[in-house]
Amino acid sequence: MIHVKGGISTLLKGELSDEEIASISRSVDIIGDILILKTIKGATISEQTLKKAARIILDKMPYVKVILYQTTPVDGIYRVRKFKWLAGEKRTVTIHREYGCSFYTDVEKAYFSPRLSFERKRIADQVSAMEIVVNMFAGVGCYSILIAKFSKAAVIYSIDINPEAYLYMVRNCKLNKVGDRVIPLMGDAACFSSKLRDEADRVLMPLPSMAYDFLENAVEMLKPSKRAIIHFYDFQYGKSKEEALEKAHAKLEEHLRRIKRVKDFEIVFKRVVRGTGPHWWQCVLDVEILKCLN
Ligand SMILES: C[S@@+](CC[C@H](N)C(=O)[O-])C[C@H]1O[C@@H](n2cnc3c(N)ncnc32)[C@H](O)[C@@H]1O
Structure with missing residues (x-):
């Protein structure tokens, strides 16, 4: 969970309605250059609004190249989840870096x-x-x-x-x-x-x-x-x-x-x-x- 300074809602303030912003989960996962948006349980937000939010985030976070929307929880033997593409490059593969190590992964397949x-x-x-x-x-x-x-x-x-x-x-x-x-x-x-x-x-x-x-x-x-x-x-x-x-x-x-x-x-x-x-x-x-x- 990456905490964007002030939360993802700060980036969207003034661009989306307060109700729409409240539907989007404040914490996001950033894996490599892929940012994963989630909505809060029971929220009703249109795909069009999510795409608008994604384009705004993409503009304000230059190191993020892909924005995906998580459509299922982590599930099954392989512990994987499904996504919908929202903005940026159309891919699910990235390289994540931590403690000087680099990890290739496909966020949808592993x-x-x-x-x-x-x-x-x-x-x-x-x-x-x-x-x-x-x-x-x-x-x-x-x-x-x-x-x-x-x-x-x-x-x-x-x-x-x-x-x-x-x-x-x-x-x-x-x-x-x-x-x-x-x-x-x-x-x-x-x-x-x-x-x-x-x-x-x-x-x-x-x-x-x-x-x-x-x-x-x-x-x-x-x-x-x-x-x-x-x-x-x-x-x-x-x-x-x-x-x-x-x-x-x-x-x-x-x-x-x-x-x-x-x-x-x-x-x-x-x-x-x-x-x-x-x-x-x-x-x-x-x-x-x-x-x-x-
Ligand atoms: C929660 S993930 C943890 C992955 C890794 N340790 C990490 O932290 O990134 C659990 C992993 O266990 C694997 N797995 C599930 N059942 C398994 C089994 N019976 N034998 C070996 N691997 C299994 C899944 O494919 C998945 O990659």
Whole structure:
């Protein structure tokens, strides 16, 4: 979520009616040079007005080259969304830059969120030298490439089931010159867990909509007999961030207790990454796990 100074409404003041401006969501995503507009729930605003708004924004934000309107929520296994073109160049492909890394993506064909930028760097900064990392849901490779750039990890296995995301990941690995430290793998993370059994010092699970379904697979990949780490993402409802975090914490503990090879564990850190809707929060929990040998 990029906060345009004073909000997107400041750019539209005097050009659209107050009612029309109120229909457009104040926060927008900017991915590379593509700006994504959304409307607030239940708003009725014509396509013509949205196009007018888009042309005004394009004029006032010279680094933006494409304006799209998000017509569906992020959905499905690939976690993608649909758009309507509003103004500027007619494309959905762009290069997004963060922390000195560059990521090609097609905003319609692969998941990408600029809002996770801080979270990706937070994880990358924790990785120690020679670690073996598994990123189960890697998208176009942002977490994995940041880890390769900002740590001395030995290898980052980087899995995604979406063939389009995988191809962008391969391209992004070359673009960012991470050599063979990032290994892109295409397919279901659950199917790779037996191949990577007992290998990982650290497993990333950035698929909050289905994380519990893959928790056992993540544990399978951890090295036994040492405190290995899972970065676990979850969506939780809560009247406050604290309530959501407590719920996520309790649920994760309950699930971990049921996994046979988990001998001991400790949730060593948790925080809300972002709000995802009224009273809904994306939470991350870093959990250290001591696993039995068999
Ligand atoms: C929320 S996105 C996160 C992408 C990336 N980590 C990021 O932050 O940009 C989740 C990703 O998981 C992938 N995915 C969904 N189910 C999967 C599975 N069973 N195995 C591997 N990848 C999967 C989707 O294709 C999607 O790219």
